Amino acid sequence: MEKIYPCLWLYNQAEEAARFYTSIFANGEIRETQYYLDDIHKPKGSVLTVEFSIANQRFLLLNGGG
Incomplete structure (x- = not known):
């Protein structure tokens, strides 16, 4: 069975969000x-x-704007 591959839509903070999430969770x-x-x-x-x-x-973060 395949895993879900979540995509989160952000305005302009994808890079900052990725750095944040990878810094607070192990691995x-x-x-x-x-x-x-x-x-x-x-x-x-x-x-x-x-x-x-x-x-x-x-996970995928998208800078989609708004």
Whole structure:
């Protein structure tokens, strides 16, 4: 059976939230950060998503705006 892969929608704090969550839980690690490639939605180079894990559970944070 596959695990659930939660995606949390944030406004502009995905990077900060990932650092926070991985610092307070054991076995936390930031796995990958992706960036906006154009400036249609956010400035080019802004953080789009951050994938992290806590105790082998993956999470995705999305800077979706509002």
